[in-house]
Every structure is written in structure tokens, then in C-alpha cells.
Amino acid sequence: MDSTPVLQALFDSLQARPRPEDVADLVLQLAKDLSLAEHAVLERAARGALRRGLQELTSMAEDFDRPVAPERQARKAVELFQTARALSPAECADVEKVRVLVRQLAEEIHKTPGRSDFSEDRLSRKERKASGMEVSRRRYNKLFRFVCRFERKVERLAMEQRKYEAMRIAKSSLATRIRWTDFAASREAACFVAYFSARCNRRSVFTSQSQDAPFDDVARMLLTRFLRAPCREGWLAIAHVMPDLDIVRHLDGADRLALFGTWTAVLGELARLLERTWARSQFNRATMVVSRGDDSSTWNALAGAWNASRQGWLALVHALGMADVAEQLCFGKVMRLMAADVAAWHRADGGGLEPDTLVWAALPAPWEVFSGKVSCTRAQVVAVCRAHGVDPEAKHWTFPRHGRRAVPFKPTPELVHGVVVSHPELASMLRKAGWFSGKDVEPLPEDAPAVRVERDAAGSVRVVHADDKARD
Structure with a gap:
């Protein structure tokens, strides 16, 4: 059986936003010589694929909102x-x-x-x-x-x-820039890259806790399969989507330099856009809580891309034996803006201001450091981190990410503006009615199921269920 169409479908998924379950189903069709244990791990994710019919539809768009051409x-x-x-x-x-x-x-x-x-x-x-x-x-x-x-x-x-x-870089690093020749050179690397990219591209859940990590036990199993027979092109493809230090160290010298140049160019573009956006805004750097009129979507996309690019750049600096560069040029992270209700949720759960925000506020603006307008050394960053109780290496302020731990696979939830909804049809109804959008809410259709809203102790919505006994 010709596996090229399946491989092409996996490659095309890098440019879209499919559910990890649907990618896992494709991987199951492509992967060969799976052990019983490996098949069981992959099947646990693939059984939720739309093609299987257990969940026949999803309310989630399976692509990113692209700019509208004129x-x-x-x-x-x-x-x-x-x-x-x-x-x-x-x-x-x-x-x-x-x-x-x-x-x-x-x-x-x-x-x-x-x-x-x-x-x-x-x-x-x-x-x-x-x-x-x-x-x-x-x-x-x-x-x-x-x-x-x-x-x-x-x-x-x-x-x-x-x-x-x-936004794409913030989600899945340089996955969209992987070349077909590198992707197709290793079937095992392709399976990992496509699945891990889909996990990275999931939408964020409205929560006061951290988001579910993309590196799960399915991704770990797929990466382990590649490690049995690694190849140069496979390492390069993986480094585009997961530029951790323990990954980029396997690249040859030319690939390291090329990827280092790419990340440097991306950081340069982001630095200019961040500086421009900051100059036009009135953000409160001490809290990074959104105020009326703030362009949070633009800022958060740029901030996420900066942090992902910075991690890739820092990993390449160390892989190239240029750690002394990071000693003198240690630009920090950029904090995203947080909605006021999420900030209140943090406080209600007993949390305070994220310590990383305190570090960000005390350091020079990263775009000014990158451009050479001001200086920021590793010693400065370490001193500020320690002053605010932050471990500079564990939180990746001074050292690149490495040695990820896998989390258990969790099915992709149906979301309405970040709120988990129990069923895709109900999610579609709630979205059309304007629930959780911050706008006026329209009545649900007469044939809509009864709804039960699950809240936490602070009154914040956790999950919305279809309920035959109650309607909220």
C-alpha cells in the first residue's frame, strides 16, 4: 500500500490546526512495526478521531484564522x-x-x-x-x-x-517552515513532528492553572521510535518544532548555524514589532493586566513568538559552544497580557502575581537589549530572578529548555472562548449565542439541551454540560 498520501496529509497538517486525535489516527496508518504497547498508546489517542465516528463532529475550526486578503x-x-x-x-x-x-x-x-x-x-x-x-x-x-x-x-x-x-511560531515554533524533503526523509520523525505540532497548536483552556503540556506519552513514544534509527533530516525536522537543547545538539554544524541564523532573524523582526507595539500602548508593565483599549491579541501573539524564538536561539547558542555570548547578551522573556477576570481568578485561588512578571518588569526591555541600546548580562538576570524567588535555570531565563517530562494524554476538549463544553453540538449553540464572549448573549434555540454550568469555589466557570434535569 502506498503510504505517500498519508505522509502528505501529515505534512499538510503542519500548516493547519487539526485535533491531535485525528493526527494520531493518520500516524497509526503510517507507522510500521508497532509493538503491542506502542499500538495501545497510539490507539488511546486515535480512538477519538473524527474518522472513527465515536465523535462525529467538532465545533472547533481546524485551521488558524488567516488574514483576509483584499x-x-x-x-x-x-x-x-x-x-x-x-x-x-x-x-x-x-x-x-x-x-x-x-x-x-x-x-x-x-x-x-x-x-x-x-x-x-x-x-x-x-x-x-x-x-x-x-x-x-x-x-x-x-x-x-x-x-x-x-x-x-x-x-x-x-x-x-x-x-x-x-502566532504560529508561538504555538509550534518553526513547524510551518519544515521542508518536505526533511519531513519525508524519516517516517518516524514525520510521525512525531506532526503529532507534537498538533498538540502544540491546541487552543488554550480558560483556567487559573498552567496549560496541559504538549509533550505527552504519545509524543514520547513516537520520539523514542525515531531515536532507534535517527537521521540528519529527521533531527532537523524535529528541531524546527521542538528546539530543545537535547534536540539541537544532534544537528550537524551546518544545520546548527542555519537554524541559529533563522532564529536570530526571527528575533530581530519580533523585536521591531514589539517595540512598535509597546510604543503605541499604555500597558502596565508591573502587572500586565489588560485595560480597555489594549491590543492584547497582537501583543500576546508577539510575546509568545518572542519567548519561543528566544528558547530556540538560546538552545542553538549553547549547542554551538557560544555560551559566552549568552553571558553578555541575555535578553529576557516577554510577558503576555492577562485578562482582568483571570487575574482575579488567580487571586481567588490563593495565588498572587506570577513571579516571572516581576522579573520581566525589573529587567531592561528585551527588544532594547537585542538591538544593543541597553546592556543585560546573565549575571543581571540571575540577580533579578533570585531577588524575586525565581530559579533562573528551571524557569528558562538563563538556560534553554531540555529533558522534557511527558504528561498523560488527555482528549482534546471542545471549547467556547476557552471554556470547556461537554459536547460539540452544545458548544456550537453556545458560541452562536455569544456565551463567554463578553458580548450580549442571545437565547438558546428551543431544541437546545438543558445546560448545567460547573463552577469553582470562586464562581468561575469550569465546564458546561448538557443536562436533562437543569437549565442555567
Whole structure:
């Protein structure tokens, strides 16, 4: 039986957001010579696959929300402008190609690209006539405003694409950049990479505790199978999704340098975006609790990507024998913003401010350290960590992640804005009704099941169940 379609499906899953159960089912079709114990471990996850029919549907979208390309604006440009050419959907998703189109539109109406000052940049009737534009004032104004809006749309698209890329890195490191040749070189590595990436890409549960770790007993078993017959390409593929020190040490010199260069470039881009976002915001660095008007989605995507990239960079620094670099250039983590209700939940559960937040607030801004504007050494980070009761190595402030411990496999829950719901159909109903969205809630359909809300001692919602006896 040709296994290439299954291998291709696993490779394609790196660009999407499938449930780990569905990936485990694919792995079970591809993996050969499984022992009875290995089959049992994999089957425990695969039995929850949608293909098996035990759970016939899911309310969770199986892809990330991708930036919306300006296809409508590109079509409208063809109607309005003589020089505009039709762009394909793929070209509309390419920021540089759309920018070329917008510049052509600006040139057609003699508008300075990038300037949106209608009063100063707009041509007078005499100027329009001198430039060969035989159009009415009303039509010219319409074209001018269209180009201004299109320019702003393109810049928003560019930022949304950077944010999208950052979110993917925050979740699964460089999994989306793995080459097919490296992925397909080792069937065992491919199985691990696809399953572990799916575990990394799971949505976060609304909780006052830490999230379930992605490295579970299924991932450990798949990694162990690869270790029996490792190969260079397999190590490189795994290092893209799990850049721990005990992984990247197995790369050869050229692969280490290449991956180090990739992580350095990613950090440079993230540093610029973090600095720009910080300058435009009013975040409280001492608490990192969200306030009204804060762009938490952008900040948290960038912060998560920075922390993942920093770990990969730090692992490569040590693997390359450049630990002295980390002694002098020890930029810290970036803390995510926390919702006020989650912060209150932490306090109700007896917790206080996360100690890592205190360390982050006391250290120089990481983007300033990376750019060389300020200095931050390993000794400084160690001193600040110890002052706040944080172990700098155990919390990965000064040393890369290594030696992960596997957690037991847990089925992927159905979530509505992070809240666990017992059944996918109920989850779909609650999402459509606006539950847990922070917006006005609509009544549930008449055929909706009765609902029982399980709360903790502080009154925070833990799980929503379908219940025939009660309706909340």
C-alpha cells in the first residue's frame, strides 16, 4: 500500500490546526512495526478521531484564522482604474504584489504614495487638466479616497500577516517552515513532528492553572521510535518544532548555524514589532493586566513568538559552544497580557502575581537589549530572578529548555472562548449565542439541551454540560 498520501496529509497538517486525535489516527496508518504497547498508546489517542465516528463532529475550526486578503478591493480597482490589472486570490494574499498595484493606482491619479492628506495632496482642477486627467472633481475625489483606503488596508494586511506568523511560531515554533524533503526523509520523525505540532497548536483552556503540556506519552513514544534509527533530516525536522537543547545538539554544524541564523532573524523582526507595539500602548508593565483599549491579541501573539524564538536561539547558542555570548547578551522573556477576570481568578485561588512578571518588569526591555541600546548580562538576570524567588535555570531565563517530562494524554476538549463544553453540538449553540464572549448573549434555540454550568469555589466557570434535569 502506498503510504505517500498519508505522509502528505501529515505534512499538510503542519500548516493547519487539526485535533491531535485525528493526527494520531493518520500516524497509526503510517507507522510500521508497532509493538503491542506502542499500538495501545497510539490507539488511546486515535480512538477519538473524527474518522472513527465515536465523535462525529467538532465545533472547533481546524485551521488558524488567516488574514483576509483584499480581494474585493482588488476587483473594485479594476472597475475604477485604467491601469489596474486583475489579481488572483494568491496574488491578493501577497502584500508586495498588492503594494505594486496600489502604487500604480496612485501614479494614475498623480497621488503621492503613502500620503493620505486629502487637502494637501489632492490635485486642483487646473493641475488635473495639466496632467492629462480629464475627470470630474467628484470622480477624482472618489478615486483619491479609494486609493487612501486601499493603502491603509494593505498596511493592515501586512501587520496581520506578521501577527499570524508570530502566532504560529508561538504555538509550534518553526513547524510551518519544515521542508518536505526533511519531513519525508524519516517516517518516524514525520510521525512525531506532526503529532507534537498538533498538540502544540491546541487552543488554550480558560483556567487559573498552567496549560496541559504538549509533550505527552504519545509524543514520547513516537520520539523514542525515531531515536532507534535517527537521521540528519529527521533531527532537523524535529528541531524546527521542538528546539530543545537535547534536540539541537544532534544537528550537524551546518544545520546548527542555519537554524541559529533563522532564529536570530526571527528575533530581530519580533523585536521591531514589539517595540512598535509597546510604543503605541499604555500597558502596565508591573502587572500586565489588560485595560480597555489594549491590543492584547497582537501583543500576546508577539510575546509568545518572542519567548519561543528566544528558547530556540538560546538552545542553538549553547549547542554551538557560544555560551559566552549568552553571558553578555541575555535578553529576557516577554510577558503576555492577562485578562482582568483571570487575574482575579488567580487571586481567588490563593495565588498572587506570577513571579516571572516581576522579573520581566525589573529587567531592561528585551527588544532594547537585542538591538544593543541597553546592556543585560546573565549575571543581571540571575540577580533579578533570585531577588524575586525565581530559579533562573528551571524557569528558562538563563538556560534553554531540555529533558522534557511527558504528561498523560488527555482528549482534546471542545471549547467556547476557552471554556470547556461537554459536547460539540452544545458548544456550537453556545458560541452562536455569544456565551463567554463578553458580548450580549442571545437565547438558546428551543431544541437546545438543558445546560448545567460547573463552577469553582470562586464562581468561575469550569465546564458546561448538557443536562436533562437543569437549565442555567
